[in-house]
Amino acid sequence: MLNPLANKEIDIIGYGEVKNVRRSGRSTYDVAAEATSRVLEYTGLSTKDIDGMSTVLPSSEAGNNFWSNYLGDHLGLQTSWTQTTDIGGASMPGNVARAAAAIQSGYCETVLSIAAAVPTTRRVDDQRSYRSEFRNPTGIQGPPGAFGLIMHRYMHEYDLKFEALGKLAVAQRNGALVNDFAVEGLRKPITVDDYLNARMVSTPLRLLDSVMPCDGGNAIIITSTEKAKKLGLKNIAHPISYAELTNFNIHDQLPDITETGFGVAGPQALEKAGMSTDDIDMFHPYDDFLIAEMLQLEQIGFCSRGEGSDFLLSTDISPSGTLPINTGGGQISAGQPGLAGGQLNIIEALRQLFGEATDRQVPNPSTAMCTGIGVIPYVRNWGTSAVLILERG
Amino acid sequence: MAKRDKKPRPAPTPTNITQPFWDGINEHKFLLQYDSVADKYQFYPRGLSVHTGKQDLEWREVSGKGTIYSYTETVIPARGFEGEEPYMIVAVNLEEGVRIMSLLHNCPNESVKIGTPVRLCWDKINDDFEYFAFEPDR
Numbered sequence: 001m002l003n004p005l006a007n008k009e010i011d012i013i014g015y016g017e018v019k020n021v022r023r024s025g026r027s028t029y030d031v032a033a034e035a036t037s038r039v040l041e042y043t044g045l046s047t048k049d050i051d052g053m054s055t056v057l058p059s060s061e062a063g064n065n066f067w068s069n070y071l072g073d074h075l076g077l078q079t080s081w082t083q084t085t086d087i088g089g090a091s092m093p094g095n096v097a098r099a100a101a102a103i104q105s106g107y108c109e110t111v112l113s114i115a116a117a118v119p120t121t122r123r124v125d126d127q128r129s130y131r132s133e134f135r136n137p138t139g140i141q142g143p144p145g146a147f148g149l150i151m152h153r154y155m156h157e158y159d160l161k162f163e164a165l166g167k168l169a170v171a172q173r174n175g176a177l178v179n180d181f182a183v184e185g186l187r188k189p190i191t192v193d194d195y196l197n198a199r200m201v202s203t204p205l206r207l208l209d210s211v212m213p214c215d216g217g218n219a220i221i222i223t224s225t226e227k228a229k230k231l232g233l234k235n236i237a238h239p240i241s242y243a244e245l246t247n248f249n250i251h252d253q254l255p256d257i258t259e260t261g262f263g264v265a266g267p268q269a270l271e272k273a274g275m276s277t278d279d280i281d282m283f284h285p286y287d288d289f290l291i292a293e294m295l296q297l298e299q300i301g302f303c304s305r306g307e308g309s310d311f312l313l314s315t316d317i318s319p320s321g322t323l324p325i326n327t328g329g330g331q332i333s334a335g336q337p338g339l340a341g342g343q344l345n346i347i348e349a350l351r352q353l354f355g356e357a358t359d360r361q362v363p364n365p366s367t368a369m370c371t372g373i374g375v376i377p378y379v380r381n382w383g384t385s386a387v388l389i390l391e392r393g
Numbered sequence: 394m395a396k397r398d399k400k401p402r403p404a405p406t407p408t409n410i411t412q413p414f415w416d417g418i419n420e421h422k423f424l425l426q427y428d429s430v431a432d433k434y435q436f437y438p439r440g441l442s443v444h445t446g447k448q449d450l451e452w453r454e455v456s457g458k459g460t461i462y463s464y465t466e467t468v469i470p471a472r473g474f475e476g477e478e479p480y481m482i483v484a485v486n487l488e489e490g491v492r493i494m495s496l497l498h499n500c501p502n503e504s505v506k507i508g509t510p511v512r513l514c515w516d517k518i519n520d521d522f523e524y525f526a527f528e529p530d531r
Contacts, residue, residue, distance in 0.1 A: 130437045133405035137524055138495045139474040140482045141467050148465030149484050149494075156463070156507045202482075203466040251443055253435055253491045257463065257484075378437055379484045379494045 003241060003272035010100040011228040011236040011393055014042035015350045017218045020183045020335035023120045024215040028060045029074045031217035031340075032116035036075050039112070039219040043233065050221070052081040052108030054099050056091035056339045058117030059125035071114070081108035087246060088374030089286050090386035091115075092343035097242035097388070099222045109227055116217030117338030130378040141202045144210055146376045147289045148202035154258045154291065155204070158306035162204075164313045165290040166195035168325065169208050169332065171317050172287070176329030178359040183214050183335035209290045209332075216337025218347050225393075235354040236393035237368075241273035244386040246374070258295065261385030262371070266300030269369075269387035277302045280389070281365040282352055283323055284345035286373040287330040292382070296371055300387065319360045327352060327360045345370045346388070353392045366392045402473035404522045411438045413452050419523045423457040423513050425489060426450040436491040457513030458530055459487035464497070464505050483527055485511055499528040 016038025018031050040046060053072050061067055068084045081102045085091040092115050099111040140146065154160055173190045176182040190208065198206040228236050245261035270276060277300065285293045294308035302323065303311035317325040328334055328348035331341045349368035351357045367389065374384030407415045417424035425434045429451065431444035441448050462484045470478040481497040483505070497505065498514060509529060516526040 128406075128408075132403070133407070133411055134437050134494070136403040136471070137405055137518065138482060139402070139467060139471045139477070139480060140465070140494065141469060141471050144469075145465055145467060145471075145482055148467075149463040149482070152465060152507070153463040153484075200466075200468040202468060205465070253433070253443075254462075254486055255492075379492045 001268065001272050004104060005100060005238070005240050005242060006272070008238040008240060008391075008393070009225050010103060010239055011223055011225050012096070012239065012350060012390070013221050013223055013228050013231070013233050013236055014039050015218065015220050015347045016040075016042055017181050017347050018116075018216050019181045020214040020216040020337055022183060022185065022212070022214045022335070024118060025121055026118055026215060028058060028116050028118050029071070031118060031215060032071060032075065032114055035114060035116060035217040035219040036112060039221055043221050044231070045110070045221065047076045050077050050110055050112045051079055052099060052102055052111035053077055053079045054083040054085065054095035054111055054113045056095070056115050056342065057084050057086045058115075058119070058339050060118045060122045060338065062125035075112075075114075077112065079108065081111070087384040088339060089288065089342035090244065090372030090374035090384040091339060093242070093346060093370055093372040093386045093388040094244055096222060096239050096346070097244070100239055103222065103224055110221060110223040112219060113222055113343070114217070114219040115340035115343045117340040118215035119338035120213050120215050134378060143288060143376050144205050145202040147209070147291060148205045149379070150257050150381065151204050151291050157258060159309060161309035161313065162196060163192055164309035165209065165294070166192035167312055168290050168293060168317065169195045172326050172330045172333040174318070175327045175360055176333035179328045179334055182329050182333065183212060186212060186329070186333050186335060205289065205291075211288055211331045211336035211341070214335035214337050216335065217340045218343050220343070220346065220350065237350055237353045237390045238393050239388060240391045241269045241389040242387065243268035243272065244384065246384040247377075248381070248385065255380050257379070257381050260295055260299055260381045262296050262299040262387070265385045265387045266296070269389055270301070273389045275367075275389065280323070280367055280369045282327065282349065282362050282368045283325050284349045284368055284370045285326065286342065286345060286371045287326055287332050288336070288373060290332065292373060293325070300369075319357070319362045324362045327357065327362060342372050349390055353390060400473050400475070402518050404518045410440050414438050417452070417454070418515075418525055421515055422454050423525065424452040425455050425491060427453045434489045434491050436493055455487065455489045457487070459485040459511060461505065461507055461509045461511060462486045462492060463507060466502050481505055483511065485527055495524070496526040497528065498526050
């Protein structure tokens with residue numbers, strides 16, 4: 001299988017993160033500026049060293065159809081390659097692959113991949129098509145409602161053990177407790193019983209199954225391995241494999257809503273890397289809801305279909321365990337800064353690979369799998385499934 | 394279900410693609426797009442057939458009968474549904490081979506099961522606009 005990342009010609013050389021805050025009152029540009037400043041400081045680069053930019057269109061700026069232009073201008077970037085990706089929470093892992101392709105094609109050499117969003121301060125998005133005509137007028141509670149439908153169907157076909165989801169909720173909360181960038185209100189311990197007794201939002205989905213929206217942002221810098229060597233940087237990670245699938249099974253008008261694009265993209269990403277799930281040292285899945293993580297475990301191949309509950313219950317998913325999962329709290333316990341949340345798991349994976357995760361450090365990890373999920377379609381599963389595998393350089 | 398002050402329930406804004414569908418709903422006719430080449434229906438209404446990519450779709454009136462594929466009881470209400478909670482949303486597989494989602498009426502929430510036969514019913518959003526919902530097909 002063709003894998004343009006196989007030769008390890010591409011490096012991620014640093015990360016910058018802004019603390020997640022609810023109703024920060026900040027502008028998207030201010031958050032983007034802080035994330036940019038932090039990643040430049042981490043790598044020792046200046047804005048003049050950046051010649052490419054990739055980003056995601058956040059709901060706080062969605063009315064601006066010149067978003068890339070405005071953002072690059074604000075940050076003081078002169079770029080020969082510019083990209084806004086709008087496949088939701090899959091945009092930022094997607095941008096790693098898109099930036100790598102642009103660098104390998106010679107369009108640019110050093111890319112700032114930046115995500116910033118302040119949805120709890122400002123929202124100007126307006127989604128038409130099926131959403132305004134066939135979703136909102138029904139009264140379904142948005143994404144929690146869609147995942148309530150997925151969970152009940154899963155329970156009809158397989159065995160769902162809520163204590164397994166509770167274990168995952170507790171493990172991620174433990175990560176947020178030691179993550180200074182997490183929303184402060186979420187930095188309180190929880191138990192499996194807290195999860196089981198949490199208020200229902202849209203049955204059988206509970207409040208503690210769900211993300212907490214907030215404002216925040218983050219950035220990474222992607223360049224050629226050749227350039228990274230010249231810079232003499234010691235903390236580098238190679239993206240070694242990527243697979244993405246949008247509108248899985250779109251021709252089927254009665255699709256199985258428990259089935260997702262990860263059943264294709266997961267095995268593809270592993271095959272491209274020449275790996276099996278045993279070679280993955282840490283799993284940093286996109287986590288809008290806990291059940292989404294369980295579906296990914298099954299469909300990427302960490303366990304068989306329907307075995308997700310037993311897998312979670314029998315696996316140590318803590319930082320010192322056999323498969324650490326979302327060690328920084330994930331979006332569910334650190335907060336979801338809108339679509340900028342789609343790069344939080346990459347930031348956490350880099351922090352771990354570079355040995356900088358302090359109280360939650362995974363012992364000497366060399367590989368990480370990060371994923372992205374984009375959009376809730378009309379009574380189907382999610383729209384985009386993306387899988388990125390990173391390896392310490 | 395006590396009714397509190399609430400925002401108006403969101404009403405669809407028909408487009409040139411969906412206007413025939415909403416015209417049908419307001420006349421209590423349930424119309425689906427049909428692709429005669431593929432011999433298949435589709436929902437939601439689109440500008441072309443997802444089966445063949447052709448635009449020559451016809452609107453056909455259909456039964457509105459199907460079975461519950463999945464369900465979720467909404468406990469925290471969506472905007473415009475304040476005071477209606479808890480209410481039931483169902484995903485229904487229609488006999489014509491498409492899946493549709495809406496409210497379930499005339500059925501106690503605790504008796505809802507996957508596989509239950511349902512039929513389409515009408516659901517007034519406001520004086521000008523009718524929507525569709527489901528009820529048990531007894």
